């Protein structure tokens with residue numbers, strides 16, 4: 001499908017001074033660029049419907065009927081992508097086609113329409129091209145792109161919406177966790193994130209909403225993040241509230257991450273790390289890893305580092321794992337970032353920012 005985007009430029013874009021102020025301390029997800037993209041869809045899930053009315057317009061509040069299905073039944077999915085400014089001033093995204101594909105896998109699970117991959121990529125390009133000056137260039141900074149799809153039909157019956165909108169917004173961001181240093185994480189024993197046959201593998205708002213009460217519980221215990229177990233496999237570790245998890249077995253030169261069981265999000269960063277670890281000659285295992293294996297692996301010194309990953313955080317060293325009953329110390333040593341963690345992080349960020357050769361062809365110039 002070739003879509004042409006109607007251009008309705010923002011009559012009140014941010015001033016140079018406002019932009020400078022934002023760039024001085026962007027944080028994560030606090031500020032949004034002048035424009036957004038919207039494409040509307042009408043039809044039924046079965047007939048495929050039709051995408052139309054593609055436009056690039058001023059960023060601003062939406063007008064939606066209070067009965068819109070997204071407000072009631074959570075029929076919604078999203079993606080996260082970053083655009084990076086390279087030292088020559090050009091702007092690049094990382095593995096954008098993976099996000100286009102994953103959006104459609106999520107759409108299928110949430111009975112939302114398929115969006116042609118080229119339209120997804122085109123929409124992102126349109127936004128980045130009109131708001132290019134919003135892409136920061138500081139260390140650890142990027143333009144975080146948030147495509148999402150919502151059910152807009154005003155109808156309270158429980159069935160897939162016959163009206164949907166796909167939108168893309170963007171935000172200049174710094175590192176999700178600031179300067180990389182280990183974050184302590186809380187083991188969620190009272191709450192699960194996903195179940196067999198549920199939406200765990202889809203990137204839908206409901207999964208993140210379900211993680212928040214557990215996140216608050218963790219914060220009460222001094223943790224910044226929460227990790228979930230797979231409720232169907234007793235002690236198997238699943239993922240964090242919004243990130244996948246990796247274990248480094250230093251002596252064996254091995255990296256392990258929970259396999260994709262259908263309850264785990266297929267992270268693009270996760271997939272990239274598996275490739276980079278293989279490239280470094282590490283052995284790579286996607287398999288169940290239990291809490292006992294984690295505890296014993298750290299105690300024996302077999303597990304030497306644990307880290308989390310996602311588009312927003314890239315790679316984040318994990319410190320202690322805390323629960324109501326026990327604590328597992330930081331595998332890399334108290335307060336330490338793991339060496340392998342940081343080496344893979346540097347390589348990945350290097351590729352994304354153009355400092356390291358893109359040998360897998362992961363970058364797309366915008």
Ligand code: COI
Nearest residue numbers: 080081242310311312313
């Ligand atoms: C991302 O990493 O892009 C996410 O969607 C996770 C969220 C915690 C920001």
